Amino acid sequence: xxxxxxxxxxxxxxxxxxxxxxxxxxxxxxxxxxxxxxxxxxxxxxxxxxxxxxxxxxxxxxxxxxxxxxxxxxxxxxxxxxxxxxxxxxxxxxxxxxxxxxxxxxxxxxxxxxxxxxxxxxxxxxxxxxxxxxxxxxxxxxxxxxxxxxxxxxxxxxxxxxxxxxxxxxxxxxxxxxxxxxxxxxxxxxxxxxxxxxxxxxxxxxxxxxxxxxxxxxxxxxxxxxxxxxxxxxxxxxxxxxxxxxxxxxxxxxxxxxxxxxxxxxxxxxxxxxxxxxxxxxxxx
Ligand code: FAD
Numbered sequence: 381x382x383x384x385x386x387x388x389x390x391x392x393x394x395x396x397x398x399x400x401x402x403x404x405x406x407x408x409x410x411x412x413x414x415x416x417x418x419x420x421x422x423x424x425x426x427x428x429x430x431x432x433x434x435x436x437x438x439x440x441x442x443x444x445x446x447x448x449x450x451x452x453x454x455x456x457x458x459x460x461x462x463x464x465x466x467x468x469x470x471x472x473x474x475x476x477x478x479x480x481x482x483x484x485x486x487x488x489x490x491x492x493x494x495x496x497x498x499x500x501x502x503x504x505x506x507x508x509x510x511x512x513x514x515x516x517x518x519x520x521x522x523x524x525x526x527x528x529x530x531x532x533x534x535x536x537x538x539x540x541x542x543x544x545x546x547x548x549x550x551x552x553x554x555x556x557x558x559x560x561x562x563x564x565x566x567x568x569x570x571x572x573x574x575x576x577x578x579x580x581x582x583x584x585x586x587x588x589x590x591x592x593x594x595x596x597x598x599x600x601x602x603x604x605x606x607x608x609x610x611x612x613x614x615x616x617x618x619x620x621x622x623x624x625x626x627x628x629x630x631x632x633x634x635x636x637x638x639x640x641x642x643x644x645x646x647x648x649x650x651x652x653x654x655x656x657x658x659x660x661x662x663x664x665x
Contacts, residue, residue: 413652
């Protein structure tokens, strides 16, 4: 089903993000996690696209399995910074062949060998949105950044680009992970003032280990609020208590978002069914 149809049927959606395997050997264990996650009946599941594009076929395989075998709506991510225009066309055909009706259009992070790329590429996600739109058979999602994209000179400039991207044909947006709901509410106000009127899903990542934190900050630039910082310090040598406290922190974030009428919460599950289980048990919809 298309995600815009899902949005018509339900006031608030809950979705899960999974990542595909990098190798055939890892496929079986990831397939198992995905099956377990789908059994919790999320409104949809999104499947990431490997940064360099080398694992694109696994994105198709997992998104197709979710849709065609597990009867759950799926959305395939697609990035253009390291995928040629030709390969983008191929990928869209592969999505169509596999009845995948939703695509998350992304630029992707700039690869280290960016200047050595050979071939023709789209520069920004907005260009990819236009191309997907021209196929006239997908709902299109895109990314947004409540704290501003790390490469942009200011959140205002980033919002300007987001407005343009959305107007190119985006049906809904999903945020980068954030840990301070206040920043998200402020972003919603600014987006509304800018006439960005599509539904915005809040991206929440329940932290499950201290070793994730540096990576999260490095990749997303998300601020860690004092309350979460205190939890991380208190339990830095006690992984079990840390996990319980940080997952509870994520649950409190989600309950607050749902209470405040957010259209959807997208959970970065990191392929961990126990996270989804704990979250679904803890939230009130
Ligand atoms: P864009 O919208 O193109 O923006 C990138 C930067 O360029 C921003 O700073 C923006 O302000 C600026 N910009 C945009 N248009 C212009 C313009 N016309 N002129 C000047 N500057 C401009 N990465 C993966 O590799 N695989 C994934 O599966 C994946 N999934 C993601 C899912 C979500 C929900 C999110 C939030 C991120 C995901 N990412 C993924 C990471 C994402 O690819 C990176 O954050 C990337 O750096 C930016 O992608 P974008 O689509 O937001 O880019």
